[in-house]
Amino acid sequence: MKLHLLLLFIPLMWCACKSRTTPASPMNAAFEREKSASGGESDLEDIRKSGELIVATISGPETYYDYHGAGLGLQYALADDFARSEGLKVRVELANDTTELLAMVKRGDADVAALPVGEERIKEAGLQPAGVNDAKLHTSWAVRPHAEELAEALRAWFTSNTLAEVQAGEKKRLREVHEVRxxxxxxxxxxxxxxxxxxxxxxxxxxxxxxxxxxxxxxxxxxxxxxxxxxxxxxxxxxxxxxxxxxxxxxxxxxxxxxxxxxxxxxxxxxxxxxxxxxxxxxxxxxxxxxxxxxxxxxxxxxxxxxxxxxxxxxxxxxxxxxxxxxxxxxxxxxxxxxxxxxxxxxxxxxxxxxxxxxxxxxxxx
Incomplete structure (x- = not known):
């Protein structure tokens, strides 16, 4: 009798274990988005659902820095301009150097890389250029190879006037930095x-x-x-x-x-x-x-x-x-x-x- 009960109990245990939800791995948000996108939803749609664009860059006066809880720097201003056009907020993730920055986007720690390198370096890293590309500033943006919707949106947003308009706005903000009404x-x-x-x-x-x-x-x-x-x-x-x-x-x-x-x-x-x-x-x-x-x-x-x-x-x-x-x-x-x-x-x-x-x-x- 005990043997019969044991044989009956083992399959029930197996079924119960199999029906449990597999714990989510500690992957980053951007990678989970791309994973979701591969299931039929576009990468940009998933970013919109999350409400934030994750941008990786390097700290500096021309890139990004935190000033009393507010972001400053041209790369941040550009990212914020694009994000606003999509109804998103910007979350910045800082890298120590260009190599780490490219790796962050490649492994999915960020949606976009805003970095001071040319397109050749981006392609060598296995990423695709998208959005900002300015030879004078020696800066380019990059996204993962399969983030096509995001890449297209960035290219549509960045026109010949975008940089000048954002730079003018950033200069105005810098003038206001030391002003308290x-x-x-x-x-x-x-x-x-x-x-x-x-x-x-x-x-x-x-x-x-x-x-x-x-x-x-x-x-x-x-x-x-x-x-x-x-x-x-x-x-x-x-x-x-x-x-x-x-x-x-x-x-x-x-x-x-x-x-x-x-x-x-x-x-x-x-x-x-x-x-x-x-x-x-x-x-x-x-x-x-x-x-x-x-x-x-x-x-x-x-x-x-x-x-x-x-x-x-x-x-x-x-x-x-x-x-x-x-x-x-x-x-x-x-x-x-x-x-x-x-x-x-x-x-x-x-x-x-x-x-x-x-x-x-x-x-x-x-």
Missing amino acids: RHMQAVFLSRDRGIISVYDPLFKQASAATGWDWKLIAAQCYQESGFDPNARSWAGARGLMQLMPRTAADLGVAADQVGDPQTNVAAAARLIRKLSGQLADVPDANERIKFVLASYNGGIGHVRDAMALARKYGRDAHRWDEVAPYILGLQSPQYYRDPVVKHGYMIGSETAGYVQSILSRWQGYG
């Missing part, structure tokens, strides 16, 4: 009474939350917005402490509350406290302030890159004066393409100047 207030509301602004009570609350001198937070606020709660940057940063929408959301601030002075300053205090915790390896509290300010402005990833460079070249990675030269260095290919750098190019002069201006103003506040 704000109504500057006086540096001191009443020097005799020690009143810096009408928002001093908010800065004092933030001081209690962060452990920073309230006058330091006031100095940072003046640098960010000039004490204008309605200040807005071209990239979408808002309020007294110029919080980006994504940062504000991460800090639990609703979109319709970002401009509220109390909410804005309190959220900035939470960000300062968070960054201070992430930089707890900087032992000296005064030095840590400088690193936190730099991270608030330029992003902690770039600051960590500069610290890694300082360490590599025998400098003290926990002293701002020894790291600041590498913050500036991240504007140079020699440094932003260094293997220890994970976040690429940044406008280091702005971040270094930001820290210096705030510290000088803080000292002036007494």
Whole structure:
């Protein structure tokens, strides 16, 4: 009897195992799209369904870099222009060099390669040129050999006028980079009474939350917005402490509350406290302030890159004066393409100047 039950149970087990869904392999999104396309759906249709175009490129001022949560660089601007024409968003994946960049597209880590090489190199890599192709810029775009719908769409989009139009738009954005629409207030509301602004009570609350001198937070606020709660940057940063929408959301601030002075300053205090915790390896509290300010402005990833460079070249990675030269260095290919750098190019002069201006103003506040 037991034998009969066992013989009956084995086939049932086999059927049950066979009917289970095979676990999905950890393939990338672009490869899964091409796999789906081979089943009858075009590669471009699948990209449209995903809602994003994955573009691989190399970090640099002429290609792509992250600026306060917004993408800049000509290659990014071109990719964004094409993506918008298709109702898509752009997701950038960075490569360390051209060889890695081509390999990323070939194995399906990205839909498009935007790279500074000619068509011959693309063909040698087994990819097909599509879209941007400009000899003066020495740049071409590439897609996988079977991504025909995407290739055709790119060729139709890129005309003789496309590059000039996108370049003009990018130049306009670069002019706006350092502009914040704000109504500057006086540096001191009443020097005799020690009143810096009408928002001093908010800065004092933030001081209690962060452990920073309230006058330091006031100095940072003046640098960010000039004490204008309605200040807005071209990239979408808002309020007294110029919080980006994504940062504000991460800090639990609703979109319709970002401009509220109390909410804005309190959220900035939470960000300062968070960054201070992430930089707890900087032992000296005064030095840590400088690193936190730099991270608030330029992003902690770039600051960590500069610290890694300082360490590599025998400098003290926990002293701002020894790291600041590498913050500036991240504007140079020699440094932003260094293997220890994970976040690429940044406008280091702005971040270094930001820290210096705030510290000088803080000292002036007494």
